[in-house]
Amino acid sequence: MTSLPSSSDVELAATGTSRAGRRRHPLLRYVGIRLGISVLLLIGVTIVTFVLSNLVPADPVQAALGERAAGDPKIVAAFRAQQGLDKPVVVQYFIYLAHLLQGNLGTSTQTHNPVARDLAVAFPATAELALFVLVFSIVIGLGLGLIAALRHNRLSDQVIRVFSLVGISIPTFWLALAFFYLFFYVLGWAPGTGRLDPATTPPPTVTGMYTVDALLAGQWDTFADALAHLVLPGAVLTLYTVGLLIRFSRSGVLDVLSQDYVKAARAKGLPARAVVFRYILRGALLPILTIVGLAFGSLLSGTVLTEQVFGWGGLGQYAYKSATTLDLPAVMGVGVVVGIVYIAINFAIDVVYGFIDPRVRVQ
């Protein structure tokens, strides 16, 4: 499952493709099936967020109107009618879904902004952090995982394994605090909380990611400032993600190492470098892709706690604020957006899977 397609597999796939050329391309069929599953999952996500927000014991009417207005039955009835709360739950769900399809996520009861507008600010903030972390984590994590697997059971393997276990065992919120204390408070190397210095004006919004926007606008000072603010939260999350990636890539590469084609490549005297890059890494590509998807999910979880410490103002912090204040439209909005991102990434990975490994398509 994790191996590089052997020559017979490739032949099989090749004949499969030419045969299917008359009917339907297996890759298209495969992508279609994955797309269908993703759409079903998306609908599921909307149901889950809807049900969850309906299960809340606290009364949303009271939360939105305040105690005085909630005491007046006329106002309450008007509010319930306006929000569609007087209709059956199933109808309410479809109203919710219809609004969702129009990009209407409701109005936050706390910020009084449309949730969609709040999320449009929060989402790029988290995306910027997550992408920054992913790039570094993938390079470091996969590299160390590969080294550990190639030097299986030797000292470097043991050291890397311990490092990776330590990385996933440190509570991120604690590490965030420790880094902040050390590098900001004691040493004064790092800037304070937030995404920019209070004195710096944000660059004109294009993507919402300050580093990218600053570059696009050619504002080098703003870029440097945004980057400096990224470093600490980025480092905290990178340590955790690297720990995770080492574990997965190490076991992925170990799997490949025991495959016959790798043994054959070694036996016929190929130089070690060629074996690693042309055989092992290509064979381990699929498990590594899966890992990246997983890492992204855990990264989103990690940002909730880290953003809290660094006052990052991203999705994580927004989710936390709205969950603790029972701001239902905001909570549902976050749930849906995060669910969509998650499903979209897994869909993309599945598709790439299908491109790389012909065997996946026929299953």
Place this chain on the structure above:
Amino acid sequence: MSTDAAAGPGGRRTLRAPAWKRRRRPLLPQQWRRPMAIVGIVVIVFWLVIAVLAPLVAPYDPLAQEFARLAPPSAAHWFGTDVLGRDVLSRTLYGSRISLPLSLILVLASMVIGSVVGAIAGYFGRVVDEVIMRIADLVFAFPTIILAMIVAASLGPSLLNAVIALLVVSWPSYARVMRSLVLSARGQEYVVAGRLLGAGTVRSLGRDILPNVAAPVLVLATLDFGNAILLLSGLSFLGLGAVPPTPEWGAMVSDGVQQFSSWWLAAFPGLAIFTVVVAFNFVGDALRDALDPRTAEAVSEVSV
């Protein structure tokens, strides 16, 4: 238990150790005789002892507010005192009585629920399987802590609600592993033979299948334990778990955020979380290596 699993056909260990060597059971099973596993066990035993003996070991009452406020570590207060004048050392030691049992309950409950549900899905297949696994997929479609946070917030902050919220998000990994294990065990000759001899569903699952799938699930639980502690303390850190004045580690770290310059408030409870989690991960890692490759793969797919 795990030596049986290690001796699976094609397992690396079978090749290395001849049969006579394996039968002569050593004092410590092979997978325990590694420095990492031993360090892990020592740390876990240390914390278990602390949890049991906390009233005897702790120098002060964890809730007593009778000392100088925010005093740095000193001979009288090794870990200093907090903003209400409570002894941080005593609170950290008592914290083990909250995190350890609650995480244990959480892991056991999600293991039991997830395994039963997964076994049902794998054993009956078809519609039951589809429905159960799609629900599991849905839970997997949300990042753990965001879903747990939403559930915990709607239930209201309390440690019990935090455990329930985490239960909601953590059963599916057990269900997935159990399902795939039961799926492959279901077709084995001994299971089919049992069915032909007239064993019912419960007997077939409990007597024939369970003993053969227990080891990997237990390994997953060990690996999951550290994660459970991290999530539970994370929720408490966010104020969605333990309520004051409970000496919970995550909540204590969050006190440290308020009193930023008093580093000792957050440093020691955080260190406590870290040592426990890393110890369980060391042990779980060693145990996973002891599983045969096929079941190890099933475990790796769902666990960190």
